[in-house]
Amino acid sequence: MARIIAIANQKGGVGKTTTAVNLAAALARTPKRVLLVDLDPQGNATMGSGIEKRELETSITNVMLGEAQAREAIVRCGDGYDLLPGNIDLTAAEIQLMDMAGREQKLKQALDTVRDGYDFVIVDCPPSLSLLTLNALTASDAVLVPMQCEYYALEGLSALLDTIDALKGRLNPALEIEGVLRTMFDVRNNLANAVSAELTNHFGDLVFRTIIPRNVRLAEAPSHGQSIIGYDKASRGGVAYLGLAGELLRRQRERMQKSKEKAA
Ligand code: ADP
Ligand code: MG
Numbered sequence: 001m002a003r004i005i006a007i008a009n010q011k012g013g014v015g016k017t018t019t020a021v022n023l024a025a026a027l028a029r030t031p032k033r034v035l036l037v038d039l040d041p042q043g044n045a046t047m048g049s050g051i052e053k054r055e056l057e058t059s060i061t062n063v064m065l066g067e068a069q070a071r072e073a074i075v076r077c078g079d080g081y082d083l084l085p086g087n088i089d090l091t092a093a094e095i096q097l098m099d100m101a102g103r104e105q106k107l108k109q110a111l112d113t114v115r116d117g118y119d120f121v122i123v124d125c126p127p128s129l130s131l132l133t134l135n136a137l138t139a140s141d142a143v144l145v146p147m148q149c150e151y152y153a154l155e156g157l158s159a160l161l162d163t164i165d166a167l168k169g170r171l172n173p174a175l176e177i178e179g180v181l182r183t184m185f186d187v188r189n190n191l192a193n194a195v196s197a198e199l200t201n202h203f204g205d206l207v208f209r210t211i212i213p214r215n216v217r218l219a220e221a222p223s224h225g226q227s228i229i230g231y232d233k234a235s236r237g238g239v240a241y242l243g244l245a246g247e248l249l250r251r252q253r254e255r256m257q258k259s260k261e262k263a264a
Helices: 016-028 044-048 060-064 089-098 106-112 131-139 153-171 190-206 216-224 228-232 236-263
Strands: 003-007 034-038 082-084 120-124 142-147 176-185 207-213
Touching (some): 003 016, 003 131, 016 034, 016 044, 016 228, 016 236, 044 216, 060 089, 089 131, 106 131, 142 153, 153 176, 153 190, 207 236, 216 228, 216 236
Parallel strands (some): 003 120, 142 176
Protein backbone atom coordinates (compact mmCIF):
# COMPACT_ATOMS: atom_id res chain seq x y z
CA MET A 1 0.00 0.00 0.00
CA ALA A 2 1.26 3.45 -0.92
CA ARG A 3 3.10 5.74 1.44
CA ILE A 4 1.35 9.10 1.15
CA ILE A 5 3.62 12.13 1.48
CA ALA A 6 2.35 15.72 1.62
CA ILE A 7 4.72 18.41 0.35
CA ALA A 8 3.84 21.32 2.61
CA ASN A 9 5.02 24.70 3.79
CA GLN A 10 2.63 27.61 4.30
CA LYS A 11 5.14 29.88 2.60
CA GLY A 12 4.84 30.31 -1.15
CA GLY A 13 7.76 30.03 -3.55
CA VAL A 14 9.88 27.67 -1.45
CA GLY A 15 9.94 24.85 -4.01
CA LYS A 16 6.93 22.75 -3.00
CA THR A 17 5.61 22.19 -6.51
CA THR A 18 9.08 21.77 -7.99
CA THR A 19 9.78 19.12 -5.37
CA ALA A 20 6.40 17.38 -5.77
CA VAL A 21 6.71 17.05 -9.56
CA ASN A 22 10.37 16.12 -9.67
CA LEU A 23 10.28 13.74 -6.73
CA ALA A 24 7.30 11.99 -8.34
CA ALA A 25 9.19 11.72 -11.63
CA ALA A 26 12.41 10.58 -9.95
CA LEU A 27 10.61 7.88 -7.95
CA ALA A 28 8.83 6.78 -11.13
CA ARG A 29 12.27 6.08 -12.64
CA THR A 30 12.61 3.22 -10.16
CA PRO A 31 10.13 0.33 -10.35
CA LYS A 32 7.93 2.27 -7.89
CA ARG A 33 4.42 3.20 -8.95
CA VAL A 34 3.73 6.86 -8.24
CA LEU A 35 0.65 9.08 -8.08
CA LEU A 36 1.02 12.87 -7.89
CA VAL A 37 -1.95 14.80 -6.48
CA ASP A 38 -2.32 18.50 -7.31
CA LEU A 39 -4.14 20.08 -4.37
CA ASP A 40 -3.18 23.67 -5.17
CA PRO A 41 -5.79 25.82 -7.02
CA GLN A 42 -2.88 27.30 -9.00
CA GLY A 43 -2.59 23.96 -10.81
CA ASN A 44 1.16 24.33 -11.23
CA ALA A 45 1.90 20.67 -10.65
CA THR A 46 -0.73 19.81 -13.28
CA MET A 47 0.78 22.15 -15.88
CA GLY A 48 4.28 21.07 -14.94
CA SER A 49 3.22 17.50 -15.67
CA GLY A 50 2.18 18.46 -19.19
CA ILE A 51 -1.57 18.48 -18.50
CA GLU A 52 -3.60 21.56 -19.48
CA LYS A 53 -5.34 22.67 -16.28
CA ARG A 54 -8.06 24.61 -18.15
CA GLU A 55 -9.26 21.54 -20.02
CA LEU A 56 -9.80 19.04 -17.25
CA GLU A 57 -12.94 16.96 -17.68
CA THR A 58 -12.67 15.52 -14.21
CA SER A 59 -10.35 16.82 -11.51
CA ILE A 60 -9.50 16.43 -7.84
CA THR A 61 -12.29 18.95 -7.17
CA ASN A 62 -14.99 16.56 -8.46
CA VAL A 63 -13.41 13.78 -6.45
CA MET A 64 -13.33 15.73 -3.18
CA LEU A 65 -16.91 16.86 -3.64
CA GLY A 66 -18.01 13.28 -4.17
CA GLU A 67 -19.01 13.83 -7.81
CA ALA A 68 -16.47 11.41 -9.27
CA GLN A 69 -14.26 8.50 -8.26
CA ALA A 70 -10.53 9.17 -7.94
CA ARG A 71 -9.77 6.63 -10.67
CA GLU A 72 -11.95 8.53 -13.13
CA ALA A 73 -9.87 11.69 -12.71
CA ILE A 74 -6.40 10.13 -12.81
CA VAL A 75 -4.35 10.64 -15.98
CA ARG A 76 -1.00 9.23 -17.07
CA CYS A 77 1.87 11.69 -17.57
CA GLY A 78 4.78 11.54 -19.98
CA ASP A 79 7.31 11.19 -17.20
CA GLY A 80 6.00 7.86 -15.96
CA TYR A 81 3.76 8.76 -13.04
CA ASP A 82 0.01 9.17 -12.68
CA LEU A 83 -1.58 12.53 -11.89
CA LEU A 84 -4.75 13.48 -10.07
CA PRO A 85 -4.96 16.96 -11.60
CA GLY A 86 -6.26 20.15 -10.02
CA ASN A 87 -7.06 23.73 -10.96
CA ILE A 88 -8.78 26.92 -9.81
CA ASP A 89 -12.04 24.97 -9.23
CA LEU A 90 -10.44 23.87 -5.96
CA THR A 91 -11.04 27.35 -4.54
CA ALA A 92 -14.81 27.03 -4.90
CA ALA A 93 -14.67 23.44 -3.69
CA GLU A 94 -12.92 24.53 -0.53
CA ILE A 95 -15.81 26.86 0.29
CA GLN A 96 -18.35 24.10 -0.37
CA LEU A 97 -16.34 21.70 1.75
CA MET A 98 -16.53 24.04 4.76
CA ASP A 99 -20.15 23.05 5.35
CA MET A 100 -19.69 19.34 4.84
CA ALA A 101 -19.46 16.72 7.55
CA GLY A 102 -15.98 15.21 7.75
CA ARG A 103 -14.64 18.07 5.68
CA GLU A 104 -11.00 17.28 6.54
CA GLN A 105 -11.39 13.63 5.49
CA LYS A 106 -12.36 14.05 1.83
CA LEU A 107 -8.92 13.52 0.31
CA LYS A 108 -8.21 10.59 2.61
CA GLN A 109 -11.43 8.90 1.55
CA ALA A 110 -10.63 9.48 -2.11
CA LEU A 111 -7.07 8.18 -1.87
CA ASP A 112 -8.17 5.11 0.10
CA THR A 113 -9.86 3.90 -3.10
CA VAL A 114 -6.64 4.00 -5.16
CA ARG A 115 -3.67 3.73 -2.81
CA ASP A 116 -3.41 -0.03 -3.26
CA GLY A 117 -2.28 0.56 -6.82
CA TYR A 118 0.74 2.71 -5.88
CA ASP A 119 3.93 2.67 -3.85
CA PHE A 120 4.00 6.44 -3.36
CA VAL A 121 1.38 9.16 -3.44
CA ILE A 122 2.87 12.67 -3.45
CA VAL A 123 0.50 15.54 -2.59
CA ASP A 124 1.40 19.09 -3.66
CA CYS A 125 -0.16 21.53 -1.14
CA PRO A 126 -1.18 25.17 -1.54
CA PRO A 127 0.88 27.83 0.27
CA SER A 128 -1.41 28.12 3.29
CA LEU A 129 -2.72 26.07 6.19
CA SER A 130 -6.14 26.04 4.56
CA LEU A 131 -8.76 23.30 4.58
CA LEU A 132 -7.08 21.85 1.49
CA THR A 133 -3.77 21.51 3.32
CA LEU A 134 -5.59 20.03 6.33
CA ASN A 135 -7.05 17.44 3.95
CA ALA A 136 -3.54 16.63 2.74
CA LEU A 137 -2.17 16.31 6.28
CA THR A 138 -5.11 14.11 7.28
CA ALA A 139 -4.61 11.81 4.31
CA SER A 140 -0.83 11.50 4.62
CA ASP A 141 1.57 9.19 6.38
CA ALA A 142 4.24 11.86 6.40
CA VAL A 143 4.95 15.46 5.49
CA LEU A 144 8.01 16.65 3.57
CA VAL A 145 8.86 20.30 4.19
CA PRO A 146 10.85 22.16 1.52
CA MET A 147 12.57 25.29 2.80
CA GLN A 148 14.97 27.97 1.67
CA CYS A 149 17.92 28.70 3.92
CA GLU A 150 17.09 32.31 4.67
CA TYR A 151 17.35 34.47 7.73
CA TYR A 152 13.95 33.67 9.23
CA ALA A 153 13.83 30.10 7.99
CA LEU A 154 14.50 28.41 11.30
CA GLU A 155 11.84 30.39 13.10
CA GLY A 156 9.34 29.64 10.36
CA LEU A 157 10.25 25.97 10.40
CA SER A 158 9.80 25.65 14.17
CA ALA A 159 6.42 27.33 13.88
CA LEU A 160 5.39 25.01 11.05
CA LEU A 161 6.49 21.89 12.90
CA ASP A 162 4.59 23.08 16.01
CA THR A 163 1.48 23.62 13.91
CA ILE A 164 1.78 20.17 12.38
CA ASP A 165 2.18 18.73 15.87
CA ALA A 166 -0.92 20.51 17.09
CA LEU A 167 -2.97 19.33 14.10
CA LYS A 168 -1.74 15.78 14.46
CA GLY A 169 -3.53 15.15 17.71
CA ARG A 170 -6.86 16.16 16.24
CA LEU A 171 -6.70 14.86 12.68
CA ASN A 172 -3.95 12.30 12.21
CA PRO A 173 -1.96 11.10 15.24
CA ALA A 174 0.24 8.83 13.11
CA LEU A 175 1.54 11.65 10.87
CA GLU A 176 5.33 11.66 10.64
CA ILE A 177 7.82 14.22 9.41
CA GLU A 178 9.38 12.68 6.29
CA GLY A 179 12.09 15.30 6.37
CA VAL A 180 13.11 18.89 5.80
CA LEU A 181 14.53 19.62 2.35
CA ARG A 182 16.89 22.49 1.60
CA THR A 183 15.85 23.98 -1.76
CA MET A 184 17.19 26.63 -4.16
CA PHE A 185 20.49 26.38 -2.35
CA ASP A 186 23.40 28.56 -3.38
CA VAL A 187 26.73 27.36 -1.95
CA ARG A 188 28.32 30.76 -2.59
CA ASN A 189 25.86 32.41 -0.23
CA ASN A 190 27.38 32.64 3.26
CA LEU A 191 24.07 33.18 4.97
CA ALA A 192 22.58 30.10 3.31
CA ASN A 193 25.52 28.03 4.51
CA ALA A 194 25.19 29.37 8.06
CA VAL A 195 21.45 28.73 8.18
CA SER A 196 21.99 25.28 6.71
CA ALA A 197 24.55 24.40 9.40
CA GLU A 198 22.23 25.62 12.13
CA LEU A 199 19.39 23.66 10.60
CA THR A 200 21.27 20.37 10.78
CA ASN A 201 22.47 21.20 14.31
CA HIS A 202 18.93 21.81 15.41
CA PHE A 203 16.98 19.19 13.51
CA GLY A 204 19.61 16.50 12.91
CA ASP A 205 18.37 13.49 10.99
CA LEU A 206 15.14 15.26 10.16
CA VAL A 207 17.08 17.16 7.49
CA PHE A 208 17.62 15.36 4.18
CA ARG A 209 21.30 15.09 3.29
CA THR A 210 20.36 15.81 -0.30
CA ILE A 211 20.41 19.54 -1.05
CA ILE A 212 18.54 20.95 -4.05
CA PRO A 213 20.73 23.60 -5.72
CA ARG A 214 19.43 26.69 -7.39
CA ASN A 215 19.43 25.56 -11.02
CA VAL A 216 17.84 27.32 -13.95
CA ARG A 217 16.93 24.03 -15.66
CA LEU A 218 14.54 23.32 -12.77
CA ALA A 219 12.79 26.61 -13.44
CA GLU A 220 12.65 25.98 -17.21
CA ALA A 221 11.25 22.44 -17.17
CA PRO A 222 7.62 23.34 -16.23
CA SER A 223 7.25 25.59 -19.28
CA HIS A 224 7.88 22.48 -21.39
CA GLY A 225 5.30 20.51 -19.40
CA GLN A 226 8.05 18.20 -18.21
CA SER A 227 9.75 17.21 -15.01
CA ILE A 228 13.48 17.75 -14.77
CA ILE A 229 13.89 14.02 -15.31
CA GLY A 230 12.27 14.26 -18.73
CA TYR A 231 13.68 17.68 -19.56
CA ASP A 232 17.31 17.35 -18.47
CA LYS A 233 18.04 14.61 -15.98
CA ALA A 234 21.80 15.19 -16.13
CA SER A 235 21.44 18.79 -14.96
CA ARG A 236 22.42 19.60 -11.39
CA GLY A 237 18.74 19.84 -10.51
CA GLY A 238 17.98 16.49 -12.12
CA VAL A 239 20.82 14.76 -10.31
CA ALA A 240 19.67 16.32 -7.02
CA TYR A 241 16.08 15.11 -7.33
CA LEU A 242 17.22 11.62 -8.35
CA GLY A 243 19.42 11.73 -5.24
CA LEU A 244 16.47 12.79 -3.10
CA ALA A 245 14.40 9.86 -4.37
CA GLY A 246 17.30 7.51 -3.54
CA GLU A 247 17.65 8.97 -0.05
CA LEU A 248 13.92 8.70 0.58
CA LEU A 249 13.89 5.04 -0.47
CA ARG A 250 16.95 4.31 1.69
CA ARG A 251 15.35 5.96 4.71
CA GLN A 252 12.20 3.96 4.13
CA ARG A 253 14.19 0.70 4.04
CA GLU A 254 15.93 1.67 7.28
CA ARG A 255 12.61 2.47 8.93
CA MET A 256 11.16 -0.89 7.92
CA GLN A 257 14.27 -2.69 9.14
CA LYS A 258 14.01 -0.95 12.51
CA SER A 259 10.34 -1.78 12.96
CA LYS A 260 11.08 -5.41 12.05
CA GLU A 261 13.84 -5.52 14.67
CA LYS A 262 11.46 -4.04 17.22
CA ALA A 263 8.82 -6.66 16.45
CA ALA A 264 11.34 -9.52 16.71
P1 ADP B 1 5.99 26.69 -4.30
O1 ADP B 1 5.25 25.54 -4.88
O2 ADP B 1 6.48 26.42 -2.91
O3 ADP B 1 5.23 27.97 -4.38
P2 ADP B 1 7.69 26.47 -6.64
O4 ADP B 1 8.15 25.06 -6.68
O5 ADP B 1 6.56 26.83 -7.56
O6 ADP B 1 7.33 26.90 -5.16
O7 ADP B 1 8.95 27.39 -6.94
C1 ADP B 1 8.84 28.79 -7.03
C2 ADP B 1 9.63 29.28 -8.23
O8 ADP B 1 11.00 28.97 -8.08
C3 ADP B 1 9.21 28.61 -9.54
O9 ADP B 1 9.30 29.56 -10.57
C4 ADP B 1 10.23 27.51 -9.72
O10 ADP B 1 10.42 27.19 -11.09
C5 ADP B 1 11.46 28.12 -9.12
N1 ADP B 1 12.34 27.11 -8.50
C6 ADP B 1 11.99 26.16 -7.59
N2 ADP B 1 13.06 25.43 -7.21
C7 ADP B 1 14.12 25.93 -7.89
C8 ADP B 1 15.52 25.61 -7.92
N3 ADP B 1 16.03 24.64 -7.16
N4 ADP B 1 16.31 26.32 -8.74
C9 ADP B 1 15.81 27.33 -9.49
N5 ADP B 1 14.51 27.68 -9.51
C10 ADP B 1 13.67 27.00 -8.72
MG1 MG C 1 3.27 25.42 -5.56
